[in-house]
Amino acid sequence: MAVLLCSRTVDPEPWRAAFRAQAPEIDFRVWPETGPVEDIEFILTWLHPPGELRRYPRLKAVLTLGAGVEKLLLDPDLPPGIPIVRLVDRALTAGMSEYALLHVLRYHRQMPELEAMQRRAEWIDEVESPPAWERRVGLLGLGVLGGDAAAKLAALGFQVAGWSLSKKSISGVASYTGEEGLAKLLAWSQILVCLLPLTSSTRGIVNARTLALLPRGAFFINCARGGHVVESDLLAALDSGQIAHATLDVFAEEPLPPSHPFWRHPRVTVTPHNASLTWAPTAIEHILANMKRHAAGEPMSPLVDPKREY
Ligand code: NDP
Ligand code: OXD
Secondary structure, eight states: EEEEEHHHHHSSSHHHHHHHHHHHSSSEEEBBBBOGHHHHHHHEEESOOGGGGGGOTTTOEEEESOOOTTTGGTTTTTTTTTOOEEOHHHHHHHHHHHHHHHHHHHTTTTTTHHHHHTTOOOTTTOOOOGGGGGOOEEEOOOOOHHHHHHHHHTTTOOOEEEESSSSOOTTEEEEEEEHHHHHHHHHOOOOEOOOOOOOOTTTBBSSSHHHHOOTTTTTEEEOSSSGBBBBHHHHHHHHHHHEEEESOOSSSSSSSTTHHHHHHHHTTEESSSOOSSSOOOHHHHHHHHHHHHHHTTTTOSOOTTTTTTT
């Protein structure tokens, strides 16, 4: 039995080290040096060459090395009937919550304004921020990442609500579903954080219509995918003051082209798709646990449903 890391972009060394440290008995291989293809039972993948995953006759599962699967699902030649397991990595989850908290707190404490005051060497007495419990934070997506961020924001004292397909029960977090729920959540949210997967239902969900539903002067944080946002609509909303400021980690085109207006917009913070990254030493725990589950005849988790697209 062998495990193959198959990616055009992932540095194999942290994975080699993690397998050596935590599962030295496993024959760990790195594409394109696959060895005999019939040995490969599990493939770890991120941006694999399309069609490649069909070459392995004894493949038991494909395990992703990232949370988003929209690019994986674009491969028209995925091996039929082979389960795809999405990554859940406690370091990735913790890192994403740090990003959400960092930028929510930055808006809550009016840092963009304070930074502008510093640039002008301007001292204004008593710039006041309301207490956290007066601030309403909405999350699009209450899954592994959105759910953790929501719980931590609630623990800080913010009013928190989220939107998902199924109703959630997270302490201190109101749960909305459906089109009506989305409209209610948007009308309520002073700070909106996007942590949805990119699917045909969520592509372009942040657009002129939905941005107009937010309270005037709302803040927007996108740490999910660039495809969730109609960028020209967001720019118009920033320019009209409907959106006071946006923090964007992900873009329709990555790397963000040097001429893109987001780079220099006075009310946009850009980060280079590093809101949170997979951390091999912890991610391997989830991968090994799923391999053990498979060996014990138990279901692996979370399974990607290609029809649902996440
Ligand atoms: P999950 O699958 O755990 O959560 C997705 C959430 O979105 C769930 O709550 C789901 O609802 C909800 N959802 C999906 N479709 C809809 C819909 N049509 N309407 C309403 N709600 C919907 O994903 P993760 O939390 O692990 O990851 C979220 C995304 O974060 C990833 O897909 C990826 O794109 C992005 N990401 C970005 C990173 C970065 O560095 N910028 C790093 C890692 C991830 P339900 O719970 O009912 O299924
Ligand atoms: C992911 C990402 O989906 O890094 O894991 O964007």
